[in-house]
Amino acid sequence: MQRLLFALVCFALLVAPMALDMRPQPATAASPSPVRLTEITNLPEIAEIEPNNRITPPGVSAQQIASGRTDSWRQPITGVITSSIDIDYFYFDISAPGSLVTIELTNLTADYDLVFGGGVDPATGQGGATNTFEFDAGQSGLEDVTQIGGQIASIGGQIASIGGQIASIGGQIASIGGQIASIGGQIASIGGQIASISVNPGNNDEQIEIIVWQPGRYFVAVAPSNAGETSSQPYRLTITLERSTLQSLGPAPHVQFLTDRPDPDVTTLYIINSARMQGVYPGELTAINAITTTLSSSTGYSGLTQLVWGESENALILEKGAVIDLANLEVITGTLPFSQLLNDWSQPANQSNPLYANYLAQIIDHVIEAAIAPAGNGLSRDVRVRYRMRANNDSNLGNETNQTTPYPNVRNIVLVGGDEIIPFFRLPDLTTIANEADYLDYLKTIDPNTNGASLISPNNPLGAALRNRMLLSDNPYGADRPYRFYGFPLFVPRLAVGRIVERPSEIADFLRRNAPGFGEENIYLRDDFYYPRSLSITGYDFLIDGANAISRTLQQATSISVTKRVLNNNTWNRAQFEAEWLEQPLDTPGFFSSPLEFYSDTQTLVSSLNAHFDHWQLIPAVSGSGNPNFPADRILSVGYSSGFPSAIPSSSCDFYPSICPGFFYNTLYYSVGCHSGYNVPYLAIDQSLGPRIDFYAADFAQAFNRHAGNWIGNTGYGYGTLDGVDYSERLAALLTQELVRNEVRPDPMAENGETYVGRSIGEALVNAKLRYLRTSLGLNAYDYKVLAITTLYGLPWKRIFVDNPLSAPVEDLNAELPAGDRTAPTPIAGSQLTRTITFTINYDTNYLEPTRSGQRIRLDASNFTISDTFLLASTFNVTPTVTILNNNLIGMPGLPAFTYDITALSGSDDDSERNPLVVRDIIFVGGQYNTVNNFNPTITQIVTETFEPLITTTIEPDFSAGIGFWVPDRFFGHSRTEGDNGPRDTLISTAAQFRATDGVTGTLRTYTQLVFQVLYTDPEAEDAEEALADQTPPVIERVRIAGQDVNLQSVSTLIEVFVSDPDNPTNPQVTLTGVYLADDNVTWTPLTFSQDSQNPRRWTASVPRPWPDVRLIITAIDQAGNSVMYTAKGQFTPPTYQLFLPVINRNQSALSGDDDAGGSAMGGQLYLPIVSQDAAKLVRE
Structure with missing residues (x-):
């Protein structure tokens, strides 16, 4: 079998040509981005200055380096680790997001580990929010998942080595043990987070390379491994900061909401900005007014609509919307009008700074938080309150004076407009395989008329995000607090978020066609005598297994009367796709040609398009000659007839949307394809392309919304694996399961006391992302990206019904049990x-x-x-x-x-x-x-x-x-x-x-x-x-084989462990447990440790095996339940530091040795090989 180095394989996966596909290839490596100050100032070498072993009060003693510098710099440092509890901390401040930090630990004669983290306020030394600083490192919950696999070399935004040391990043780093657990506890306690670690075995060099996105104070820690080995020889630490040219705007202002009364019936917020739309689309004032009018209608989106009825026509699912127009955002004090900030976005420096877009998005997110968070009582936060919104929930204008949460029961957020109206959040792309910066380079190869320039300029907001290795996400709009994650907080939505794009005329049509209140709001993928329903699925190459998983789920959930069309092989081309995708071939006269009859629609209600994409085209399994790929413009460019029979007024569509449904009305299509959900505004495309602008500016989100459909796609590169259903494929499979889930509501008149109510597409996506987290063996940068880029374009409250809904996972059913059963x-x-x-x-x-x-x-x-x-x-x-x-x-x-x-x-x-x-x-x-x-x-x-x-x-x-x-x-x-x-x-x-x-x-x-x-x-x-206040685990300072006991009947090996408790340094309040591998070499057996009465840090246990056969897993637990684990970095074999260990005969009197020797030299001597290659340099306590 052919084997290649992993890095080379990953390279090959990106550049290997597909048979018969003539389209340009994506770049294999991103351009150096973000732009940085490349001239590095080499600072004089310094020595560590003790004490420098604490970053938390009292007695903060970390050593500052590179103070006050605003350039790129390199600082060499020499230091000595003097004992197993010695940690050397160094800190410096980073003011420019996107700066590259490289840390190298060399000249090692003992096993040391390297940690980098922080992100706290330089002024206070703490995380949180003040008038000048804001950073939430995230809530705990996922740290332990990122540790499965034990130790990994360095995950500073890149995949480093892949064996031996496997991913371990998190708040407590319990799997590694040693001082790293204490470091994690100290950094977490001040509101920061660990961003990267390097824990190579033995005396190997350590290295971290990471792009830092959050300005603040950061710490580098050098600590002994939990083997407890130290050396009198100095280590060499070199820290390099390549400063980014990106400018942070500081923390965004917060928002106060005033209302006349709360409206608990509101379940959906529609976020619009009518003034911004008029500025960007000055010729579409009529459509913009139609958007506002349609959304505000009390008989439509802003009215109380019954989506699902019970057996006695009782309401089981109700829907009501409320409109928040950002044009009405008022300034309280101390900031610019929001409209001016948006206008200033057009300035070149702001266009090319993705952090400016984030600043705008954060203000919008603060508006949403103030509107919906009950605990906030009408405030997004109690610092930097600079804006005010008003919610009129009664019929009287001008009495909105109560500071309270106006909409406490919101489940859905709908963002009305593309990125130029309601900006996406720009989140760092932590990946190295298919980073979003690669897409910018790839777009340079598409059309020769650009003369080597990218289709999307790196100096406009979309291109600037790509150039700066950032991805687009709506997740933060629906998230509460993020989860703590290495590199950057992880936003996972708790509310369903949808977005409607792109031009005001298209959005107005979408809203008019989908207006609730006419009894046809849901997607009925089930048996229907009059309107035969169907679904379609495509797949090829490594997407075949994911498409199969989706197909199996939909086969189970739908009746035989629902037609299933499947193209899941490596042979289908564009013509076959167009013939099989919908219930009729696209070229059937009158079926999908312009102009469509006003009453046209499709009966293919669900479609899972597993294929490769560019934002403007779907790429079939096989490409032929001519126009081999399926462009989004093929959908977008199709219009509708404007003529009605003389007996029907032309305005009937406004009053009876069901007459003019839109071709993809009440459908949901979704894809795992790369950039299948990347919405590109017209003006983002290189304007020198002339007639080709429309072709490249068309995207699938815009195309399906144009025809009243709902679309879920990726705003960036999607991912899969060759031998399984994972990453984007797995999320799509989970989404499919959630869409056909048997969601019920109590219904006294129903036969079983409950009625099936379908599943909303927004909640299905939210729960799919949560299940993705719960069923992940380990989380990395690719999981982070997959969760961030999967985006819904449409109405999240739309519900799908099937004939055979599938039961929820057992763990979800358990969660719904009464409290008395849990x-x-x-x-x-x-x-x-x-x-x-x-x-x-x-x-x-x-x-x-x-x-x-x-x-x-x-x-x-x-x-x-x-x-x-x-x-x-x-x-x-x-x-x-x-x-x-x-x-x-x-x-x-x-x-x-x-x-x-x-x-x-x-x-x-x-x-x-x-x-x-x-x-x-x-x-x-x-x-x-x-x-x-x-x-x-x-x-x-x-x-x-x-x-x-x-x-x-x-x-x-x-x-x-x-x-x-x-x-x-x-x-x-x-x-x-x-x-x-x-x-x-x-x-x-x-x-x-x-x-x-x-x-x-x-x-x-x-x-x-x-x-x-x-x-x-x-x-x-x-x-x-x-x-609960105690979050600092104990520290396993040292584990070693300290002696061997031999007699005629048995052999046992003495294990010595030193454990410290940062909360109780003089009298550690810990319990030590462990397991050892028994004589059969297949059974992990409990091991009992005893605490030394004279030295409470010292614990010993006897393993009934010869020392070469000893394999251990040791866990130290403090009184609060914090724990730390020792595995000898995956070898499970404790070291010994002595050339000769005592062999103690049980028939002789054993003398207690001192803390260093582990026993006396009485009895025979057993020669053991030393782990370290330089015994003379070892320092033992």
Whole structure:
């Protein structure tokens, strides 16, 4: 089998030509962006100055470097780590977003780790919001998921090495242990976040490279690995800052809302800016007025509409909108009018600065927050309140004087207009494969008439975002707080967000055709005698498996009377697509030709278009001659007849929209294609192209909205994998499941007391993104991007109905149970609870199955038996089940994984609305596995647009970097996500581990039993407040083999561990637990540690095995439930630092050794190889 280095494979995936496709190729590497000051000032070398080991009060002692500099600079530093608890902190300020930070740690004679993080206010040393600073590092919940896999070299916005050290970024970094846990705790405690780490094994150099997007104060920490090894020889640390030329506008002003009375019936906000529309489209005043009038109609969008009826015509789903016109945003004090800020956006410096667009978007988001957040009481925040909006919810004008939340029950946000009217947020693209900067370069190759210039200028708002490695997203408009994530906070919407584009005349038509109140607001993909319904699905190459998954779901959910048309192979071309996509070929006379009859519409209500895209064209599996690709302009350019029969007034469409529905009325089409949802305003295209402007300015979001349809696509590059359904493919599969989900409402007159109410397309997308998070083995920059760029263009409240709706996932059904069935036991003492869960896995006979390039393990939920101690409680009656994951970590062996819902409600809370327990950590307490030798795993390869079908190849990345390491070493974790039913906690674990013996094959561990303990804090217990305030885990300073005990009957090895507790430095309040590999070499067995009465930091345990066979996993837990884990960086073998260790005969009197030696030299001597290559340089405490 052919193997290539991973980096080369990724390169090949982007540049390999597709057979018969003559279109230009995307660039393989982004231009150097953002633009930076390239002349670097080399500063004189300095030495570290002790003390410099704290960044939190009291006693902040981090060492400042490069103070007051506004240029690009490089600072070399020398320092010495003097003990296993010594951390060297250095800090500097970054004022320019998009600056590149490179950190190199070299000249190492001991195992040190490197951490970079921060983002706090230089003035206060804290995160949060003030009048001059604002940064929310995000809520916790996903840190542990980003740690699965243990240690990775560096994830500073790039994929670095792929074996041995695998992704570990997060607030606590519990999987690595050592001082990194303490560093993470200190940075989190001041409101910052860890952005990147480097934790290579042994004396290897460490390096971090990361683009920093949030201005603020940042810290670099050098710390000993948790092996506890230090050296008297100095390390060399070199920090380089390449300063960006981007200018931050500072934190955006906040907003106050005044109203006459709240309106709890409003479920949807329509955000418009009539004044901005008039400025951009001065010739479309009539259409702009029509938008405002249509949205404000009390018999339409702003009226109370019954979307779904019960058996007795009772209302089950109601919809009501409210319009917020940003033209009415008033200045309170201290800022420019919003209209002036928008006008100033046209200035060249602001056009080319994506942060200016973000500033505008943040103000709009603050308007939304003030309007809907009940806890805000009419304010988006209590600092920098510079704007005011008014909401008139009664019939009297001018009495809007109450500062309160006007719309507390909003579920949907609709943004009316394209990027030039309501700006997208610009979020950093943290990826390196198909970064958005590549698209700008690719657009230079499309049309020779541009003379090498990009179709989209890098100096207009869209091009500036691309050039600066940023992607477009509407997620922040629907999100509350972001999640803490490396590199930048992760925005996941809790509200459904839709956008309607593009020209005012097109938007006005869309709104008129889709106006609620006529009883035809929903999408009925089900049996209909008079109007046969249909759906269509396409796919090819690596998208075939995703299209198959979508097809299976829709086949199950729809009746046989719904026609299914599927093109899912590597042979279909444009002509075949046009013939099969809709119920008739597009070239059928009168079917889809201009002008359409005013009553035309399609019966293909749902279409999943899995194909490669450019924003202006769909690319078939095979391209022929002539015009091989399907352009969006083919849809957009089709118009409607303006003539009506003489008996019908020409204004009838305004009063009876059902007469003129629009061709794609009440449809939902969606795609995983790259830039399939990238809306490009007309003026963003190079205006020198003349007649070709229309062709390149047409996009699918605009085209489908033009004809009253709803469209979901990607604003950037989409992704998949060669041997599975992951990334954009997985999100599309989850979206499909959510669209056909059996959502019900209580209905007393119904046969079963409830009625199926369909599923809104907006909530389906929101829940698909949440399920994506809950079912991710590990999160990285590509997950971040996939979640950010998937965008709905249309009305999120539209509901889809099918004949055979599918049941919700069991974990979602559990979340809907009454509180009395989800309540945990009451803590016996204090606020801590422990839950033990045992998973027993029985594999099928043929559980190993071949793949394109190796093998994989097949598992499903029926292979699992679950024992859960919470199920013994009478108040806990959930259905225990696992969800099998089909996603894997980039560049890693494909291993089976699963999730298990561990959400539980407080037993100490008497309120009917019980608060959930807080998961502190997951502890591995035992397990058993089988081994498979010479196993050839399938290495996960992420792919995007390719030009030759890759599923027919056997190319696979080399995995030599994983030789000698078990991956993932930390194979489990947990996450917390928010949703309609409150927080949801999930245990996530692989069911196997792999260790490479060469670059191709290795040893596979398939677990037959896994035993975990879940540590909780009950938030309603008496001492819970103090426990929850403690977020700093203990530190495993040092682990080593300290001696061996030999007699005739047995051999045992003494393990010595030093643990410190940052909250109790003199008397650590910790518990040490562990497991060791038993004599059978397949069973992880509990290991008991004893604390030294003279030195409370020192713990010892005896492993009944010879020292070369000792394999350990050690966990330290403090009183609050914070924990840290030791795996020897995936080797599970503790080091020894002594050339001779004592061999203690049990028949002789053993003498206690000192803290360094671990025992006396009495008895025989056993020679052991030393781990370090330079014993003379080692420093032991």
